[in-house]
Amino acid sequence: MDLKEIIGKRIKAGREKRGFSQGKLAEALGWNNYQTVISIESGQREVKAWELAKIAKFLGVNLVDLLEETGSEKPLPYVLWREVPAEKKPEIKSQFLKHCEDYHFLEQTLGLSNQTSKSLPTLNGDILAMNFEDAEEQANFVRESFNLGHYPAVTLAKTLEDYYGVKFLQFDLGKGGSGASTKSDLGVCVLVNSSEIPWRQNFSVAHELFHILTWNESLFRQNDQDAGFKSQNEKLANAFAAGLLMPEEAIREEMRRMGPKGECQTSDLVAIARKFDVSTKALLYRLRNLKFITADTCERLQEDPDFQNLDRLSPQKNASAANRLGDRFLRLAYQAYNREKISRARTAEILGVPLASLKRHLEEKGLPESASHAITLCHS
Secondary structure, three states, X not given: OOHHHHHHHHHHHHHHHOOOOHHHHHHHHOOOOOHHHHHHHOOOOOOOHHHHHHHHHHHOOOHHHHHOOOOOOOOOOOOEEOOOOOOOHHHHHXXXXXXXXXXXXXXXXXXOOOXXXXXXXXXXXXXXXOOHHHHHHHHHHHHHHHOOOOOHHHOHHHHHHHOOOOEEEEEOOHHHOOEEEXXXXXXXXXXXXXXXXXXXXXXXXXXXXXXXXXXXXXXHHHOOOOHHHHHHXXXXXXXXXXXXXXXXXXXXXXXXXXOOXXXXXXXXXXXXXXXXXXXXXXXXXXXXXXXXXXXXXXXXHHHOHHHHOOOOOOOOOOOXXXXXXXXXXXXXXXXXXXXXXXXXXXXXXXXXXXXXXXXXXXXXXXXXXXXXXXXXOXXX
């Protein structure tokens, strides 16, 4: 098999694995029809260097992956979606898994793969038999085990990332997707929608944590087309997230401060939601489940346009720790580059920026491109 055939075979395998049609690949390359793709995949046409680079980027693989022939193909890690993006699901999934691979590569390159992060607990219980009370009980156990305190949203993501080695990545999923997670030999990886408000990102982190701690890939694959199972699994994850981020006793303490009249203002709900770093919608459902408000009141407020605008009128980003999800990925790439373990071009490719823009991109993140000076450390 010559090089053209090897490359064609690898392109076809990568395309089919990620669910792309030949027409979709042709469109990404700017070709008028997919006959060119057929010629390339059959080994009849040689691929130009610039074409190969664009194909690798579109398929979410490293360039070297298209140039090497392997004896066996490993299946892609399974991705569990919270809400499937309305558009470009295959592209987003491919990009997510490519970043998971790059994240894992950076850890190995920096020698971090041999450092043992604390293992995440596994929640006991059959997802199919679990109820909302079980999910909240599990949330209490996790909060105490992680020592998250009264306001877990403040430290949850950082605890998961720096102490348990969870890999966070952020993409713009638009209005149709809230997040996803995967658990494989690449580690535990969580995808968060960067276009969502910080409070909703916090909830997504807690929501995906439930799936990670109850991970059952064979069950997930088996029930991919079972809408009833998916709905129940998502509701359990929501109950877990609400219980984790808004501890019952802490919420009861806040409501006692409302005074003896048994009423509160919408502004009170906003203040409490911000204190727990969650959305007002999430707080509303929590108050309903704890029976501080009726289901009718909850539904009425949810349909109120003014109430719906409360989170949109709040500061969107910058001040939120959730907006820093994925910073560790950036830091590892920066360290590997400055330690000369990866090239400048590889760094730009991993970070998804043009090579010419790498310096500016790093500086915008507060990282000078060249800041390597040997320092002798004193060990006691």
